[in-house]
Amino acid sequence: MQDPVGIWLISQSYMSSPCVRIQAYCHQSFTEQQPVPTVAPWLDSYFHGLLEPFGLKTDLSQLDGGRNNDFLTMATQVIRALQANCPIDDVSLFLMAHQTLDTYFPFRSTTTLLCREFNIDAPAIGLTEQELTSPYIALTTLLAALRRESFTGSGLLLVLDQATLPYKRPGSLENNIDNALVMKLTANPDAKGISVDGKRYWTEERSRKSSWIVQSIYSYLDSRRLELKDVHVVVDDSLDPAVGSSLPTSPSIADARFMSSAGLVSTMNLIANGSSHVLLVHMSNDGHLYLFSFGGQTPPVSKSGDSCST
Amino acid sequence: MLYLNDLVSHVAPGRKSVQDLAEELLLSPQDVSVFRTVFGLRQIAVVEDGGIFELLDKALEKIVSSMSVDIQQIKYIFHCHAAPCVCPSGGDLIGALKKKHGLQHAVSVGLAQDQCATPLTALHLADVLLHDEDDDAKVLLLTGEVGFDARLRLIPNTTIIGDASAACLVGKQGDRNTVLAVAQRKFEHASIQPTTSFIPVPATSYGDDLIQVVREVLNQASLSIEQLSLILIHNVNSISWKFFARNFPCPIGLIYLDNVARTGHCFTSDPFMNYCDALEAGRLKEGDYFMMVSVGTSSTFAAVVLKH
Numbered sequence: 001m002q003d004p005v006g007i008w009l010i011s012q013s014y015m016s017s018p019c020v021r022i023q024a025y026c027h028q029s030f031t032e033q034q035p036v037p038t039v040a041p042w043l044d045s046y047f048h049g050l051l052e053p054f055g056l057k058t059d060l061s062q063l064d065g066g067r068n069n070d071f072l073t074m075a076t077q078v079i080r081a082l083q084a085n086c087p088i089d090d091v092s093l094f095l096m097a098h099q100t101l102d103t104y105f106p107f108r109s110t111t112t113l114l115c116r117e118f119n120i121d122a123p124a125i126g127l128t129e130q131e132l133t134s135p136y137i138a139l140t141t142l143l144a145a146l147r148r149e150s151f152t153g154s155g156l157l158l159v160l161d162q163a164t165l166p167y168k169r170p171g172s173l174e175n176n177i178d179n180a181l182v183m184k185l186t187a188n189p190d191a192k193g194i195s196v197d198g199k200r201y202w203t204e205e206r207s208r209k210s211s212w213i214v215q216s217i218y219s220y221l222d223s224r225r226l227e228l229k230d231v232h233v234v235v236d237d238s239l240d241p242a243v244g245s246s247l248p249t250s251p252s253i254a255d256a257r258f259m260s261s262a263g264l265v266s267t268m269n270l271i272a273n274g275s276s277h278v279l280l281v282h283m284s285n286d287g288h289l290y291l292f293s294f295g296g297q298t299p300p301v302s303k304s305g306d307s308c309s310t
Numbered sequence: 311m312l313y314l315n316d317l318v319s320h321v322a323p324g325r326k327s328v329q330d331l332a333e334e335l336l337l338s339p340q341d342v343s344v345f346r347t348v349f350g351l352r353q354i355a356v357v358e359d360g361g362i363f364e365l366l367d368k369a370l371e372k373i374v375s376s377m378s379v380d381i382q383q384i385k386y387i388f389h390c391h392a393a394p395c396v397c398p399s400g401g402d403l404i405g406a407l408k409k410k411h412g413l414q415h416a417v418s419v420g421l422a423q424d425q426c427a428t429p430l431t432a433l434h435l436a437d438v439l440l441h442d443e444d445d446d447a448k449v450l451l452l453t454g455e456v457g458f459d460a461r462l463r464l465i466p467n468t469t470i471i472g473d474a475s476a477a478c479l480v481g482k483q484g485d486r487n488t489v490l491a492v493a494q495r496k497f498e499h500a501s502i503q504p505t506t507s508f509i510p511v512p513a514t515s516y517g518d519d520l521i522q523v524v525r526e527v528l529n530q531a532s533l534s535i536e537q538l539s540l541i542l543i544h545n546v547n548s549i550s551w552k553f554f555a556r557n558f559p560c561p562i563g564l565i566y567l568d569n570v571a572r573t574g575h576c577f578t579s580d581p582f583m584n585y586c587d588a589l590e591a592g593r594l595k596e597g598d599y600f601m602m603v604s605v606g607t608s609s610t611f612a613a614v615v616l617k618h
Binding site: 045046049050051053054055056093096099100101102104108109110111112113115116121123124125126127128129130131133134137140141144145147148165167169170171172200202205284285286287288 | 361362363389394395396397398399400401402403404405408414415417418419420421422423424425428431432434435438439441442458459461462494496606607608609610
């Protein structure tokens with residue numbers, strides 16, 4: 001039985017100008033312990049061959065105490081919950097992002113199975129292998145797609161991770177939770193929802209100091225006609241703590257139990273609890289800074305907007 | 311409009327015959343005979359030294375040394391792979407390669423879930439992201455993975471998989487390989503029931519689905535198959551393409567089958583690898599229309615029509 005963390009249809013209409021909005025959102029954690037799979041590919045040489053080149057060792061004992069919820073099960077439930085509140089028959093691009101690996105045997109496709117289950121007739125692709133950053137690349141892509149004049153329909157972002165893996169994942173936490181998040185995004189000017197916008201920054205490694213990050217934050221907010229005092233800042237594990245101490249008010253730290261969903265889950269929870277503007281800050285392992293603003297008086301972004309400029 | 315500006319490929323230098331692989335893949339003498347005589351597979355390209363890092367490194371070396379653009383113009387790197395994961399969380403693959411080749415400024419991400427069709431379906435994401443970039447911006451599609459396990463090396467009754475890599479620069483500007491149309495479909499054969507076994511595409515519908523996607527992309531490009539000079543395929547086997555040629559119909563000579571016997575099916579790299587070899591063999595001339603086609607085992611079919 002899943003433990004719902006949050007499921008709600010976005011009913012707030014913060015603004016009427018054309019921009020990308022989160023029309024519906026659902027997040028669930030899955031705490032029930034599932035039996036350890038007893039058949040391939042879990043308990044055999046496949047994982048050894050996958051892990052060994054990266055200096056990682058198969059450790060099947062990790063499965064015994066884990067919850068063993070798989071991507072397909074979690075995704076099916078969370079999308080079904082979202083669909084109960086908001087139709088998804090107009091989805092034109094479906095992106096699935098994750099940090100932990102999809103443990104199904106090679107040559108199966110979770111996204112294809114989900115498309116068939118939910119009658120999604122749209123390109124559907126998985127983004128992965130960038131640790132916590134994959135969801136932000138996916139969100140950036142969806143924002144870029146939705147702002148295009150030629151794009152019709154909505155976008156679906158699925159972010160999910162399973163904590164139970166047949167190896168000890170570097171950086172994993174004892175309390176990581178199998179969880180899945182889905183949000184439906186739209187650029188339909190008539191749709192209600194929380195506006196979302198984003199921008200990526202990059203600079204040479206030698207220049208990548210906390211002062212540069214803080215400066216980028218101010219620059220981004222300025223371009224959105226926002227002031228730092230008016231936004232609730234969320235940062236995740238990726239950020240140098242010095243950044244937080246350089247800000248006038250302490251930022252919220254994303255709930256790391258949720259792995260790559262953490263930043264988005266914490267952001268949406270803040271909005272659900274009354275925050276009108278949230279700024280989500282993430283730094284990728286390879287030094288790209290992602291800033292996303294949610295809700296509030298975010299100004300309209302033109303169809304040729306700059307969410308991905310460097 | 312998208313262009314494939316530069317393409318390079320690297321085929322793992324090792325070769326094993328189907329017979330050589332029989333013990334590892336648990337192939338009976340009858341299986342070996344079918345793979346050789348019916349499916350047209352002879353030699354399979356295999357990595358003998360190193361692994362996926364070295365395989366991708368070779369393709370990156372080639373593209374970086376031969377490409378006609380400034381490396382700073384590469385804004386995104388998509389590592390398109392067939393398996394859902396080739397670099398588990400906690401490992402680093404593309405980050406190290408980016409550092410080696412001076413590509414840290416580019417955003418990189420692994421793309422998967424459409425299996426061997428992923429590099430063709432990735433063109434959609436490239437198109438989306440390039441729209442917001444400068445006119446000279448590029449997306450680098452990188453393909454390549456290693457069949458390190460017997461169940462990666464063999465798709466029963468279908469193909470044997472080899473090791474290769476490729477790199478393809480995609481841009482909004484270019485002087486060759488204009489992308490005229492892209493079609494992709496996920497057909498109805500996949501099951502929602504969780505299972506750990508491989509779900510094959512039913513052979514009876516595979517051919518029809520393939521024809522449907524090829525017709526769709528030709529319609530989008532307002533071309534007939536007679537106007538194509540070449541079809542660059544996935545190298546799964548030759549028999550399925552012979553059926554396609556008979557049923558579409560089109561001349562079998564239109565389909566580039568040479569690498570089926572030489573390398574086997576090399577995951578996501580086939581269409582790009584075949585492009586490079588066909589170009590070297592003089593099979594593509596300026597102005598020729600051609601097609602790339604690939605199919606993922608989860609029933610994702612993708613086809614692209616281009617003008618050379």
